[in-house]
Amino acid sequence: METEQLIESLGAQLTPVRRLAPPSLRAASWLGAAALLGVLAVSLTVGLHIFSSRVALPRVACQCAGEGVTAVSAVLAALMRSVPGRSPRWALLPLPGCILWLASSGLGCLANGWSLHGPAGFIGESSHCFAFILGVSVPLAAALFFVLRRARPIDPLPVATLGMLGVAATAAFALEFFHPFDVTVIDLALHLAAVGVVMALGIGLRRRALAAA
Numbered sequence: 001m002e003t004e005q006l007i008e009s010l011g012a013q014l015t016p017v018r019r020l021a022p023p024s025l026r027a028a029s030w031l032g033a034a035a036l037l038g039v040l041a042v043s044l045t046v047g048l049h050i051f052s053s054r055v056a057l058p059r060v061a062c063q064c065a066g067e068g069v070t071a072v073s074a075v076l077a078a079l080m081r082s083v084p085g086r087s088p089r090w091a092l093l094p095l096p097g098c099i100l101w102l103a104s105s106g107l108g109c110l111a112n113g114w115s116l117h118g119p120a121g122f123i124g125e126s127s128h129c130f131a132f133i134l135g136v137s138v139p140l141a142a143a144l145f146f147v148l149r150r151a152r153p154i155d156p157l158p159v160a161t162l163g164m165l166g167v168a169a170t171a172a173f174a175l176e177f178f179h180p181f182d183v184t185v186i187d188l189a190l191h192l193a194a195v196g197v198v199m200a201l202g203i204g205l206r207r208r209a210l211a212a213a
Contacts, residue, residue: 020151023079030147031075034140034170042177051177059104059111060182066101067173070094074166075144082151082159091158094165101169105191108183126187129175133194136171137164141202145209156206164202168195 020026042048054060074094080086144163153159172191183191202209 027076027079038174059107063104064176066097067169069097070101071166071169071173073097074162078159078163082148082153084154105183105188109185109188112182112184126190130190130194132175133171137167137198140167149210156210160202160206164199168198
């Protein structure tokens with residue numbers, strides 16, 4: 001068989017590959033779906049009265065903004081890094097949001113001390129916050145990994161790290177709509193512990209979760 005005939009024969013057996021949408025569009029789709037589910041959950045449960053009363057404080061508004069910016073930028077950065085040839089500097093995109101999140105939360109800790117010291121004890125209601133972030137992060141992580149794996153990332157570590165930061169920040173932002181009290185040292189510690197657990201699990205499962213289907 002001639003070389004041209006061989007190439008033609010092999011080419012006839014190939015099936016076209018569906019081109020991926022741009023990373024920014026895929027990030028917007030995932031974030032939009034997460035936002036829609038969040039709006040439904042809030043409207044069917046607690047409503048906006050808890051959130052509106054807390055976000056009236058500028059520091060709490062900055063805290064929520066930091067969580068939201070971290071969520072959006074980390075998800076976008078993960079999808080950008082999943083595409084071969086993208087700059088590693090995309091990993092720095094969530095940094096401003098993280099700084100705003102931690103700084104505003106830290107100011108809350110200075111104002112409110114260690115814990116509520118209520119009937120629930122030293123930890124107060126913060127254990128529910130830990131469980132909330134973990135519980136919300138599981139389906140969000142599964143959905144984001146499904147989106148990320150379609151790009152077949154060559155280096156899954158930064159992709160998983162950024163993606164799980166975005167997932168955990170999204171869950172932390174959603175928590176603000178159900179959070180009846182201001183942040184304390186114990187509360188912030190458990191929030192960050194939940195974020196760390198989500199990221200550690202995602203990083204540990206990155207090869208399996210991001211493997212080609």
